[in-house]
Amino acid sequence: MAEMQSLPSEIVFHITRFLEPKDIVTLQHVSKRFLELGRDDTLWREQSFNSSSFLSNLRRRQQLITSEPTQEPRFRDLALALANGNGLGDSRLIKPREKARDLKAKSNEKIRIMANWDPSYPNEKVQWYDEYIARNAxxxxxxxxxxxxxxxxxxxxxxxxxxxxxxxxxxxxxxxxxxxxxxxxxxxxxxxxxxxxxxxxxxxxxxxxxxxxxxxxxxxxxxxxxxxxxxxxxxxxxxxxxxxxxxxxxxxxxxxxxxxxxxxxxxxxxxxxxxxxxxxxxxxxxxxxxxxxxxxxxxxxxxxxxxxxxxxxxxxxxxxxxxxxxxxxxxxxxxxxxxxxxxxxxLQHPGPLSILHLPSSGDEWNGNGEIYVAGRFPSILNYDRRYFPKLRGTIHSGARLCSMTSLPYPFASMEKDLARRGELSVEQVWEAKTRPGKTLIACGEYNSKGSLEMYGLSPEPHLSTISSNSSAGSLQNSVMKNRQTSSSSKLLSVANHGTRIVVSDGGGNLKWLERDGFTEARRWNIAHGSVEAQRGIFGTLGDSYMDSGSGDIVIKMSNTNNARSGKVVNEDLVLWTGEKIGLLSFSSKPGFTADSFEETGNRTPEQIRTEEQERNYAETMGRALEANANEVRWMRGLGLV
Missing domain, CATH: 2.40.128.630 (Lipocalin)
Structure with missing residues (x-):
C-alpha cells in the first residue's frame, strides 16, 4: 500500500479505470488521496457511459450491421471503437480479418461516441459519482x-x-x-x-x-x-x-x-x-x-x-x-x-391543469418572462407577462397535458435522433448544445396512452414581432412527441432529475429517460422497495407484486434540489400519491416508514408483528377481491346475443 501511495496520480487513476465500480468505492476508504481520485468526474462519467442503455442499444444495432458481408466505413470505425476501446464492446463482433486502427483513432472514436451519449450541457456542473449512483443503485x-x-x-x-x-x-x-x-x-x-x-x-x-x-x-x-x-x-x-x-x-x-x-x-x-x-x-x-x-x-x-x-x-x-x-x-x-x-x-376551452413560468432572459426575476398553460385543450398557450392578457401564441400538441417542466438549454429533435444512434461528430454535438434556446417538457395522455413531449423554444423574438397574429413558429423551433414508448397508460407528472427526465404513469411506475425523450435509463414501481407494499397472492416479497402494485400512483413529483441553480444534484424525489407523501431514495432499504413514527405503547414486538401481518393479509385479500370483481364485471355479458 505504501508503494501505491507513492505512485503518481495519473498512474493510480489509469489503474482505477480497470476496476469494477464496487472496487473503486472500496478503494476510496484507503486514504483521502484515494478518496479524491475515486470521486473523479471523468472516471464516473466513463462508468456511467459503460453501464448506459445507450451503449447497449448501440451494440445491438452494431451487431446487426456487422453480421452483413459488407459494412459502411462510418460503422466500421464505430465497431472498432466498441470492440477495442478500453474494454468497450466485444472483440467477437468484429471479423478476425479486419485489423484494428491505431490507438489515436480508437481514442478519437470513443470520444465521439461518448459525446453523442453525454446528456450534460457545457454550463452544467454534474457530479458524476452521484449520477452513477442514481442510474444504478x-x-x-x-x-x-x-x-x-x-x-x-x-x-x-x-x-x-x-x-x-x-x-x-x-x-x-x-x-x-x-x-x-x-x-x-x-x-x-x-x-x-x-x-x-x-x-x-x-x-x-x-x-x-x-x-x-x-x-x-x-x-x-x-x-x-x-x-x-x-x-x-x-x-x-x-x-x-x-x-x-x-x-x-x-x-x-x-x-x-x-x-x-x-x-x-x-x-x-x-x-x-x-x-x-x-x-x-x-x-x-x-x-x-x-x-x-x-x-x-x-x-x-x-x-x-x-x-x-x-x-x-x-x-x-x-x-x-x-x-x-x-x-x-x-x-x-x-x-x-x-x-x-x-x-x-x-380561455376558449376549459380546464387548465399546469402553468409554467419561464424567464425571458438570464435574470429569472426581472419581472418579465413567459407563461405557458396546458390542460384539457389541444394546444399549449403562451403569454408574455408584459402584455398579459394578450395571447402571444400557441403550440399545437393534440394531447391532454397535465404537467410541465423546463430546461434552460436548447433542444433539437433531429440532432437528438442522430446522437441517439451515435452518428454526430464532436463538433456537431458541441454546436447543438451551445446554441441559444430553452426546452419545454410536457406530459399527459394521447389516445389513452402516455405522451411525453419536448419543444425547443427559440430565444425571445424582437418586441415588434409580438402581436395578436403571432404564430407558434416564433416560439418553437423543434418538436419531439414520444407516444409510442413513454408509457402504456397516462403520464401524470414529469420532472428533471439529475441529467435525466423522470415521468410517472397511471400504473404506479416511474421511468427515467435520457434527455432525448426516448432512451430509457431505468424504471421503478413505487410498490417495490416499500415496506407498505404488499406481496402478491401467491408470490414472494420483492418479485411477484400484483400488476397494480400497492394501488398507489404518483400524481406529482418534486426534486429537492430545485433551489440550486447551475448545479446538477441527484437528490431524493418527493412523491405525492393523492393520499400520502413519500421520499424516493437511492438505497437498498427505506430509511423510515409511516409506522416508524407511531407510539407502540405497551405492545410487545410480537403483538406489533402480528398486527402488521393481519393488516398485510387484510390489504392483500382486499386487492384480490377487487381484482376478482373487476374480472367479473369485464366478463359480464360476454357471449350473450
Missing part, C-alpha cells in the same frame, strides 16, 4: 408520517390533499414539505432531518383554515368544503416570503408558514384548477376553468388584521368580480363574454 420508497384526525375519537388517518416544497431563507440544507389535510389544517414535514426526525411532522396548524369558507364548521355542523379532488397543482410555496397558496374550490388561501395562520382568502368567479410556481416578486398565475389571472399578494384589497374576524378576511377578487358589475351580482354573462378583458385572459 437500488431504489427504495420511504413514506412520511401520516397525520391523524384530532377531532375524532378514533384518530383515523387523514389524507394529504396537495404538496409543495419549502426551503426557509438562509437554510439551504433544510427542506420541508407543506401539505393541506382533509380537516383543513396545514402540515409541515421535515425531509432533510435538520429540524427533527427525518420524515416526521414538525408543525401543524389548526383545523379548518384551508377550506372554501374561512370557518372550520358551518351553521349546520357539517365540515366546510375543502380542496377539490383531482386538482394536482393546488399548492404553491413562496420560500422567500415564507408564504403558501392553496387553491380551494374557487378560493385562494394565502397562508403564513411561520405563524401557521391564514393571511388572506380571496374568491374567483370559477373553480381554480391550477396554480403556477410562487416566487417573489413575480405574480402568481391562477388558472380557473375559463380564465387566467395574475395574482400579486401585495395588491390585495383587504389583507385583514391579525385580530380581525374570519369574515373580515374573506375578500372577493377585484379583477374577477368587478367584471361582473359593481353590485357583485351572480350574473356571469359578462365574464363568459369572449371579448378581451384588460384584467384576465379568457
Amino acid at each position: 437500488p431504489i427504495s420508497t420511504s413514506w412520511l408520517q401520516q397525520p391523524r384526525n384530532r377531532d375524532s375519537a378514533e384518530h383515523e388517518y387523514l389524507e394529504v390533499r396537495g404538496m409543495g416544497l419549502y426551503t426557509p431563507a438562509g437554510e439551504e440544507d433544510a427542506t420541508l414539505v407543506v401539505g393541506p389535510l382533509d380537516d383543513g389544517s396545514v402540515c409541515l414535514w421535515d425531509i432533510s432531518g435538520t429540524k427533527g426526525r427525518k420524515g416526521s411532522i414538525i408543525a401543524r396548524s389548526k383545523s379548518g383554515l384551508v377550506s372554501a369558507v374561512p370557518l372550520p364548521w358551518n351553521g349546520t355542523g357539517k365540515r366546510s368544503k375543502l380542496i377539490s379532488d383531482g386538482i394536482t397543482e393546488c399548492v404553491s410555496v413562496d420560500s422567500q416570503k415564507k408564504r403558501a397558496f392553496f387553491a380551494v374550490q374557487s378560493g385562494l388561501v394565502e397562508f403564513d408558514l411561520e405563524t401557521l395562520s391564514t393571511v388572506n382568502h380571496e374568491r374567483f368567479p370559477f373553480s381554480i384548477t391550477a396554480l403556477s410556481e410562487a416566487k417573489h416578486p413575480v405574480p402568481l398565475t391562477v388558472g380557473t376553468n375559463l380564465s387566467l389571472y395574475l395574482h400579486d399578494p401585495r395588491a390585495r384589497r383587504n389583507a385583514g388584521q391579525a385580530g380581525s374576524s374570519d369574515s373580515e378576511r374573506f375578500d372577493s377578487y377585484s379583477a374577477g368580480f368587478n367584471a361582473l358589475g359593481s353590485t357583485g351580482s351572480s350574473d356571469f354573462r359578462r365574464l363568459l363574454n369572449p371579448e378581451p378583458s384588460p384584467v384576465y385572459a379568457h
